[in-house]
Amino acid sequence: MPISHIGCDDALLIIDLQNDFLPGGALAVKNGHELAPLINDIIKRGFSTVIASRDWHPPHHQSFSTQGGKWAQHCVAGTQGAEFDPHLNLTKITHIIHKGTDPKCESYSAFEDENGRPTGLEALLKARSIKRVFLCGLALDYCVKATALDAIKAKFDTVLLHDATRSIHKPELTLNDLQKKGVKII
Numbered sequence: 296m297p298i299s300h301i302g303c304d305d306a307l308l309i310i311d312l313q314n315d316f317l318p319g320g321a322l323a324v325k326n327g328h329e330l331a332p333l334i335n336d337i338i339k340r341g342f343s344t345v346i347a348s349r350d351w352h353p354p355h356h357q358s359f360s361t362q363g364g365k366w367a368q369h370c371v372a373g374t375q376g377a378e379f380d381p382h383l384n385l386t387k388i389t390h391i392i393h394k395g396t397d398p399k400c401e402s403y404s405a406f407e408d409e410n411g412r413p414t415g416l417e418a419l420l421k422a423r424s425i426k427r428v429f430l431c432g433l434a435l436d437y438c439v440k441a442t443a444l445d446a447i448k449a450k451f452d453t454v455l456l457h458d459a460t461r462s463i464h465k466p467e468l469t470l471n472d473l474q475k476k477g478v479k480i481i
């Protein structure tokens with residue numbers, strides 16, 4: 296399936312394309328810097344809804360190793376590491392969604408945190424009568440995956456733009472899992 300016939304009920308979701316997830320950042324995803332030009336090109340295919348999520352943590356977020364969590368400190372709200380990749384064309388982004396803002400709760404998904412508290416993404420998509428979402432960004436095996444699964448749960452037609460993602464671990468298991476749950480991979 297090519298990315299064509301994009302209509303006003305389609306949305307592009309760009310997940311966490313932020314400095315801390317790029318080479319040189321606190322939680323670098325290998326080759327993450329390759330995505331901005333690809334995504335800039337995808338945006339031009341006629342999406343009228345382009346939503347970018349940002350991992351947006353307080354300085355003492357529970358996911359940080361300093362607090363007993365799994366990750367190095369990353370994407371602290373307002374810091375350079377939390378800014379979008381400077382090569383991403385921000386002029387076409389229509390909405391920004393913040394995630395992981397609760398110091399006591401992880402939120403891989405751009406839809407809701409692990410306590411089920413919504414970010415506002417689902418309400419936004421439904422208010423704009425979006426039926427189909429195309430996903431890209433970082434990292435495939437964490438935040439992109441969790442967002443894709445929640446998109447399926449919320450009954451959106453869900454398409455993963457595989458070339459416009461990068462993964463922390465080998466992607467095969469993630470891709471298999473997503474496909475089994477109904478995500479189209481192109």
Ligand code: VGL
Pocket residue numbers: 311316322350358366403433434435437438439
């Ligand atoms: C992410 C680890 C921690 C991601 C966010 O955006 O994939 N991964 N926080």
Ligand code: ZN
Pocket residue numbers: 350352358369370395
């Ligand atoms: Zn995070």
